[in-house]
Amino acid sequence: MTINTTTTESFAGQVVGDVAAAMSGVMTSIGHKLGLYAAMAHAGPISSQQLADKTALAERYVREWLNNQTAGGYIFYDADNSSYTLPDAHVPVLADEDSPVFLVPALEVAASLWLDEEKLLDVFRSGEGIAWGAHHHRLFCGSESLFRPGYKTYLTSEWLRAMDGMEDKLRAGARVADIGCGHGASTIVLAKEFINSRFIGWDSHAESIDTARQRASEAQTNGNLEFKAADAQSYNGGAYDLICFMDCLHDMGDPVGAARHAAKSLAADGRILLVEPAAGDTLEQNINPVSRLYYAASTAVCTPCSMSQDVGLALGAQAGQQRLSEVMLEAGFASVRRIAETPFNIVLEARL
Structure with a gap:
């Protein structure tokens, strides 16, 4: 077999870039947790010593970190005055x-x-699953922090407004269930915006429900919110709007069953x-960086989570609108339509 060495070298360069990005991800996390990005945000050019002084950190480590960030294009370096700048356009992403x-x-x-690699090796061999609660705790807090800004930005201002009449109904007073609520980020956003409505966040992971209750207390919601432990086919309190x-x-292991239970739990003209x-x-439509990220998360988290439950349909994080619509229609819904999208989400409305 003849191998094109130019192609091999080019691919090796791609992998080097991926490894560098993986290792530099630790540097990005450090930059956030030590307040380095926050200290540089909108501050203009700054030297390593000035940044170290500003953050009460050791200059030699700060300088090496800055050089890593410069090599990755996160931070810009000016050789004329030995200063570093976090571009304003990078602030929303990093700070x-x-x-x-x-x-x-x-x-x-x-x-x-x-941290869960050994578990993944095991399920690849066995074909079994990994329950959500069996993952390392960094998954839970990381997911909450990753999703929360999008919910705060889009949920009440765009997504619900795209559901004809739903915003008015929520302002007047409605009953809402947030299924698989995790730490309650979306539920809390809703409860704070629609003070006349009643919200219940449901999740099968009891530890997440405990955290959600703590988050609600910290957010000082208006007494219109509660969190309860139950899975997607056993929660009660029906007639949700x-x-x-x-x-x-x-x-979910049985998304059709979950959707069918939701259909039975809706009030007249209630919606999903x-x-x-x-x-x-x-797959051809999903060959891009965002889908690459989601396929990795799906392989390690979403698919094992589904396969740890009854049915184990394993839709995966890249199911797409067509497959999701099939699930909702099989569960008894009459229509499914896309009402919004972002670079990271598709948003669908289902009606009976």
Whole structure:
């Protein structure tokens, strides 16, 4: 077999870039946790010593970190005055925790994958699953921090407004269930915006429900919110005007059963808000960096989570609108339509 050495060398360069990015992800996490990005945000050119002084850190480590960030294009270096600058355009991604493109928490998720590597090796061999609660705790907090800014930015201002009449109903007073709520990021956003409505966040992971209750207390919600432990086919308190599945339906072992239970739990003219990872309907449509990230998370988290449950349909994080619509239609819904999308999500509405 003849191998094209030029092609091999080019691919080796690609892998070097990937390894460098993986190792530098630790540097990005450090930059966030030590306040380095925050100290550089909108501060203009700064020397390593000035940044070290500003953050009360050791200059030699700060300088090496800055050089790593410069080599990766996260920070710009001016050789004439030996200064470093965090471009304003990079601030929303690296330093603004309320920005919908704040991506540093994704590194917590990535860290959890490494920490759970032995579990992944086992399920690849056995074909079994890994329950959500069996993962390293960095997955839970990382997911919460990664999803929260998008919910705060889009959930009440765009997604719900795209559901005809739903915003008015929520302002007047409605009953809402947030299924698979995790640490309650989406539920809390809703409860704070629609003070006349009643919200219940449901999740099968009891530890997440405990955290959600703590988050609600910290957020000082208006007494219109509670969190309860139950899975997607056993929660009660029916006649909901709105049932939300926020980045969770594809993780469920029996998404058809979950959707069927939701259909039975809706009030007249009640609707489903289904938020899922951005994806096309075919692999060919998903050959891009965002899908690469989601396929990795799906392999390590979403697919094992589904396969750890009854049925184990394993939709995966890149199911796409067509497959998700098939699930909802099989569960008894009459229509499914896309009402919004972001670079990271597709948002669907289902009606009976």
